[in-house]
Amino acid sequence: MARHLSFTGFAWKNLRRRRLRTLLTLVGITMGIGAFVALVGFSRAFEHEWMRLYTSSGTDIAVVETNFMNTSLDESIGHQIGAVPDVAVAVPMIFNLLDLTPDVNALVYGWRADSYELDSLILLSGRRFRDGQPEVILGKNLADDLKKRSGDSLPIQGTNFTVTGVFHGGTALEEGAVIMPLDQLQTISSMQGKVTAFHVRLRPVPAGEAYDRYVKRAEAEIEAAVPGVHADPAADRAANNQLVALAHSVAWGTSSIALLIGILGIANTMAMSVFERTREIGILRALGWKGRHVILLILTEAAALGLAGGFLGIAAGWTALLVLSAMPQTASIVSASVAPLHLAESLLIAIAAGLVAGAYPAWRAARLSPVEALRYE
Amino acid sequence: MSSPLLEARGLVKSYDDGRIAALRGVDVRIEAGEYVTISGPSGSGKSTLLHMLGGLDLPTRGEVLFRGSPLGSAVDLDTYRSRQVGFIFQAFYLLPTLCAAENVQVAMLAMNERANHRAERAAALLEEMGLKDRMRHYPNELSAGERQRVAIARALANDPAILLADEPTGNLDTANTAHIMEILRGIREQRGMTLVIVTHEKEIASSAPRHIRIRDGRIEA
Numbered sequence: 319m320a321r322h323l324s325f326t327g328f329a330w331k332n333l334r335r336r337r338l339r340t341l342l343t344l345v346g347i348t349m350g351i352g353a354f355v356a357l358v359g360f361s362r363a364f365e366h367e368w369m370r371l372y373t374s375s376g377t378d379i380a381v382v383e384t385n386f387m388n389t390s391l392d393e394s395i396g397h398q399i400g401a402v403p404d405v406a407v408a409v410p411m412i413f414n415l416l417d418l419t420p421d422v423n424a425l426v427y428g429w430r431a432d433s434y435e436l437d438s439l440i441l442l443s444g445r446r447f448r449d450g451q452p453e454v455i456l457g458k459n460l461a462d463d464l465k466k467r468s469g470d471s472l473p474i475q476g477t478n479f480t481v482t483g484v485f486h487g488g489t490a491l492e493e494g495a496v497i498m499p500l501d502q503l504q505t506i507s508s509m510q511g512k513v514t515a516f517h518v519r520l521r522p523v524p525a526g527e528a529y530d531r532y533v534k535r536a537e538a539e540i541e542a543a544v545p546g547v548h549a550d551p552a553a554d555r556a557a558n559n560q561l562v563a564l565a566h567s568v569a570w571g572t573s574s575i576a577l578l579i580g581i582l583g584i585a586n587t588m589a590m591s592v593f594e595r596t597r598e599i600g601i602l603r604a605l606g607w608k609g610r611h612v613i614l615l616i617l618t619e620a621a622a623l624g625l626a627g628g629f630l631g632i633a634a635g636w637t638a639l640l641v642l643s644a645m646p647q648t649a650s651i652v653s654a655s656v657a658p659l660h661l662a663e664s665l666l667i668a669i670a671a672g673l674v675a676g677a678y679p680a681w682r683a684a685r686l687s688p689v690e691a692l693r694y695e
Numbered sequence: 696m697s698s699p700l701l702e703a704r705g706l707v708k709s710y711d712d713g714r715i716a717a718l719r720g721v722d723v724r725i726e727a728g729e730y731v732t733i734s735g736p737s738g739s740g741k742s743t744l745l746h747m748l749g750g751l752d753l754p755t756r757g758e759v760l761f762r763g764s765p766l767g768s769a770v771d772l773d774t775y776r777s778r779q780v781g782f783i784f785q786a787f788y789l790l791p792t793l794c795a796a797e798n799v800q801v802a803m804l805a806m807n808e809r810a811n812h813r814a815e816r817a818a819a820l821l822e823e824m825g826l827k828d829r830m831r832h833y834p835n836e837l838s839a840g841e842r843q844r845v846a847i848a849r850a851l852a853n854d855p856a857i858l859l860a861d862e863p864t865g866n867l868d869t870a871n872t873a874h875i876m877e878i879l880r881g882i883r884e885q886r887g888m889t890l891v892i893v894t895h896e897k898e899i900a901s902s903a904p905r906h907i908r909i910r911d912g913r914i915e916a
Contacts, residue, residue: 321831322814323793323800331792601788604751605802606777606853688776689752692788 329618332591343587344627350573350580351631351668356638357569359660363639363653365562367489372517372552374488375435378533379518380555381408381540381547390512391547393500398544399516404536406521409433410513412503418474418496424460425495426474428503434519439492444468444483449499455483457493472496475506490653518549577671580627584675588620592679599683600691609684616680617673624672628665635664698763700727700856700889701748705757708743708912717743718754719912727856730883730890734900735909741893742861744909748891749782749859750775777805781850783879785862787842789834795821795845796830802852820848824878840871847878857889858882864896876902 333340372380381399383389391410399408412428429435431449439455445468447453454474456466461484466472470481479498487493504510518540523532530551537549556562592599599612636656643654706721717740725731725748735741746752747759750772759766766775776782789798799817808816821830824844834842843863850858860879864872876899883890892899900906908915 321794321796322810323797323804324810325804328793328797328801328804335792597788598790601790602801602805603773604749604776604782604788605805605849606773606775606780607805608773608777611805687752689746692751692784 325615326618326622329615329622332595332615333619333622336591339587339590340623343583343623344630346583347580347624347627347668347671348630348634350577350671351628351664352634352638353576353631354573354667355632355635355656355660355664356642357573358566359635359639359656360642360652361562361565361569362657362660363490363655364565365557367491367653368556368559368562369553370489371491372556374492375438375517376519377435377517377552378520379537379540379549380552381516381518381544381549382514382555383547389514390509391514391516393511393513395544395547396513396516399518399540402536402539402543404520404532404539406519407434408516408518409435410500410516411435412500412507412509412512412514414503414507414514416474416496418460418464418472422460422463425491426503427495427497428500428507428513429497430500435517436497439485439487439497442484442486444481447482447497447499450501451499452477452479452502453482454479454496454498455485456481456497457495458484458486459490459493460495463494474498477502477506517552577667581671581675584620584623584627584672585678587623588616588676588679589682591619592616592683595683596686596691596694599686600688600694603686603688604692612684612686613680616683617676620672620676620680621669622672624668624670624675625665627672628668631668632661632664698760699724700729700762701725702760702763703744703747703757704760706744706747706754706759707756708740708747708752709755713755716912718747720757721909721912721914723748723907723914725889725891727889728883728887729905730880730903731892731905731907732900732903733891733893733907733909734895734897735915737895739909740912741909743912745859745861745891745893749780749857751782777802777853779856781853781855781858783843783846783850783858783860783863785865787834787839787846787866789842789845789849791834794831794833795826795837795841795848798834798845799849799852802849806853816852817848820851821845824848838871839867840874843867843871843875844878847875847882851882855888857891860890860892862894863892864894864899872896872899 383391393410396408396410399405409430414426415423416426417423431447436446447455454472466481468481468483472479472481520536523529533551540549602612640654642648642652703721703723706718708718709716721744733741747754750766753767761770761775764770766772793801796817799820800813803813824847826841826844829837829841864875867875879890882888894900
């Protein structure tokens with residue numbers, strides 16, 4: 319019995335013919351997809367961690383100035399926000415990113431000692447900090463990285479702080495963070511009387527009213543009561559804050575460039591392949607292959623390259639995330655978990671990249687005149 | 696009078712904006728089951744005529760009719776080539792990445808045949824060509840005569856009505872030439888196929904009941 323020849327088998331044999339070139343092309347698309355998996359995966363995980371940061375503490379609304387990073391509100395407006403009927407409690411906070419050692423930088427939060435947000439943390443050792451004192455509590459990951467325990471001293475921006483406790487937080491953003499009294503962070507950040515945002519917890523949702531509608535109404539009430547502020551739902555704040563937006567932009571920008579290089583690699587390979595196989599394409603046309611069969615063959619080869627590059631890229635990207643999540647410099651903001659949807663999306667992008675890259679060579683191959691292709695030397 | 700199987704009417708083929716004329720008004724009628732040879736000097740237009748008859752190319756003027764219908768308009772060229780015509784070339788034109796059996800199957804890939812059927816048919820045709828033990832050999836592992844026999848099997852894969860051979864023995868020694876010609880004549884007799892061979896070898900040209908001589912793009916006799 320003769321060996322079966324399928325369409326995909328034929329495409330596979332063509333790819334195997336120039337193994338080195340196929341391999342180099344795979345490296346290109348693998349890098350593109352790897353960058354996409356790692357960077358976009360990271361930025362999405364980062365957004366997810368922000369979301370969890372709000373949800374774990376029970377924050378419904380974040381009140382900020384115009385933008386998150388440079389937002390600066392007067393601490394004194396807290397009572398105006400707190401006076402809004404649907405607001406149960408509004409707590410001021412400062413958020414910053416500081417170098418703790420030459421190797422370790424960390425997210426630093428300034429909270430009041432009575433902030434409801436402290437309730438979502440689990441103290442593993444020591445106690446909470448006190449307002450007005452140079453005291454901090456450290457997330458478990460950060461404490462491990464810095465090799466600090468309760469009672470140790472930690473210099474931050476020229477001030478010696480005492481580590482009063484080590485906590486387990488609900489998110490990677492907290493696990494790698496320093497939390498200190500609001501007044502202390504105001505002092506070392508030169509933000510006396512100013513805060514980054516107010517986190518608001520609303521009263522229980524009135525019976526018969528949907529949560530989203532309730533939050534929207536409360537936002538309007540806060541913005542009316544305190545002119546010049548933005549009240550955003552916590553979920554929107556997590557998705558739209560400038561750090562997350564920056565992470566998304568960098569991730570998509572870098573991976574788009576890497577993907578483009580991968581696509582150009584496949585396009586080059588397929589164009590070269592079509593060029594070298596001109597006579598063979600003429601033979602296929604002489605045997606009665608229609609233009610669409612030739613297109614299908616070339617696109618199958620290109621999509622197979624994309625698919626293989628997709629699998630390899632996922633492996634490479636995931637490995638990169640695992641490494642980053644284990645490194646002290648990045649552990650606080652990188653999660654090693656990748657959503658299955660992101661993996662599926664990466665594979666689809668890889669296949670689509672192959673198809674896009676193969677489209678023009680395939681179209682050219684299909685347009686070859688059989689007799690001219692057969693004459694080709 | 697019924698339509699012939701193939702008919703060329705006033706075929707003109709020119710290249711380079713008309714500066715080079717390969718065919719200058721050729722009229723040919725070929726009946727079903729006929730065995731015809733076409734010969735002529737190099738550049739006389741014999742291969743160009745074969746390409747037109749096989750639907751590989753379209754004439755600049757004139758037309759080729761298959762069973763009375765013009766190729767390229769009433770008859771789709773791709774469909775005509777895949778279902779009605781089997782080509783055999785001087786240089787064999789086997790695909791180097793495929794073994795003998797796969798080279799035969801590749802002609803059937805575009806025909807929506809079942810994979811099993813394709814493989815069975817390829818095996819049967821190669822066996823008929825005396826290549827039962829060479830099915831898994833790649834073209835570079837076959838002799839010239841064996842390669843041409845694989846090419847003949849491939850030409851027969853879709854059971855065409857017409858077999859068109861362009862210098863089928865041009866790359867073969869005397870023994871293989873005789874063998875290939877015997878196979879081609881045998882196929883024609885057993886299957887009742889129409890056989891058109893372009894050749895520059897006098898013996899082959901004169902072996903057919905009808906011999907067309909072509910010179911400077913015109914038929915001489």
